[in-house]
Amino acid sequence: xxxxxxxxxxxxxxxxxxxxxxxxxxxxxxxxxxxxxxxxxxxxxxxxxxxxxxxxxxxxxxxxxxxxxxxxxxxxxxxxxxxxxxxxxxxxxxxxxxxxxxxxxxxxxxxxxxx
Amino acid sequence: xxxxxxxxxxxxxxxxxxxxxxxxxxxxxxxxxxxxxxxxxxxxxxxxxxxxxxxxxxxxxxxxxxxxxxxxxxxxxxxxxxxxxxxxxxxxxxxxxxxxxxxxxxxxxxxxxxx
Numbered sequence: 001x002x003x004x005x006x007x008x009x010x011x012x013x014x015x016x017x018x019x020x021x022x023x024x025x026x027x028x029x030x031x032x033x034x035x036x037x038x039x040x041x042x043x044x045x046x047x048x049x050x051x052x053x054x055x056x057x058x059x060x061x062x063x064x065x066x067x068x069x070x071x072x073x074x075x076x077x078x079x080x081x082x083x084x085x086x087x088x089x090x091x092x093x094x095x096x097x098x099x100x101x102x103x104x105x106x107x108x109x110x111x112x113x114x115x
Numbered sequence: 116x117x118x119x120x121x122x123x124x125x126x127x128x129x130x131x132x133x134x135x136x137x138x139x140x141x142x143x144x145x146x147x148x149x150x151x152x153x154x155x156x157x158x159x160x161x162x163x164x165x166x167x168x169x170x171x172x173x174x175x176x177x178x179x180x181x182x183x184x185x186x187x188x189x190x191x192x193x194x195x196x197x198x199x200x201x202x203x204x205x206x207x208x209x210x211x212x213x214x215x216x217x218x219x220x221x222x223x224x225x226x227x228x229x230x
Contacts, residue, residue, distance in 0.1 A: 004158065042119070043159075043205065043220040056217065090158055104151075104218075106158030 023091030138206030
């Protein structure tokens with residue numbers, strides 16, 4: 001079993017749909033992240049949760065809504081998306097404690113296509 | 116502004132040949148530097164990191180990187196490439212005191228390996 005599991009792996013949705021991406025980490029980490037990976041663009045940090053509290057929101061449009069019910073689970077709720085939101089959405093986790101190690105553990109990603 | 120530049124979008128090397136992937140950064144504070152690798156259909160995995168001390172750091176899978184402050188570079192090297200090294204490689208920079216996940220990534224270099 002991988003340390004960070006994302007479902008679904010692939011998702012196709014229309015612009016009026018509402019869907020959610022799920023991430024679960026089995027590593028006992030206390031921080032979780034959503035990243036967006038688009039073709040020909042650097043990986044973009046979207047949201048950071050530390051001990052279930054959102055600590056960062058990098059100017060992400062409100063059509064993306066994160067939820068972190070506990071330290072092991074992270075959701076990304078999607079509604080009224082645009083075609084340019086099509087991308088690979090990566091979840092990651094880490095142990096935030098003392099000095100940072102910079103070691104993020106990534107899931108395999110959810111490939112989202114918006115029609 | 117903070118940035119990471121990976122000047123090579125795609126590199127092809129023969130199996131057994133040496134490899135060097137370039138990374139330049141622009142960062143006001145003392146940087147933490149990282150190399151991550153992403154195999155097809157997978158999330159990112161940390162290869163190695165530099166925080167301080169010895170400027171030549173060793174990582175997993177036989178990779179190493181050298182931090183050169185005067186050149187603002189952190190190039191990744193491997194003396195002999197294996198076919199399984201074909202993947203995309205990302206350089207990233209983070210800040211002391213920043214959250215683990217608040218890394219700035221380069222756009223990546225895709226490595227192809229010829230038999």
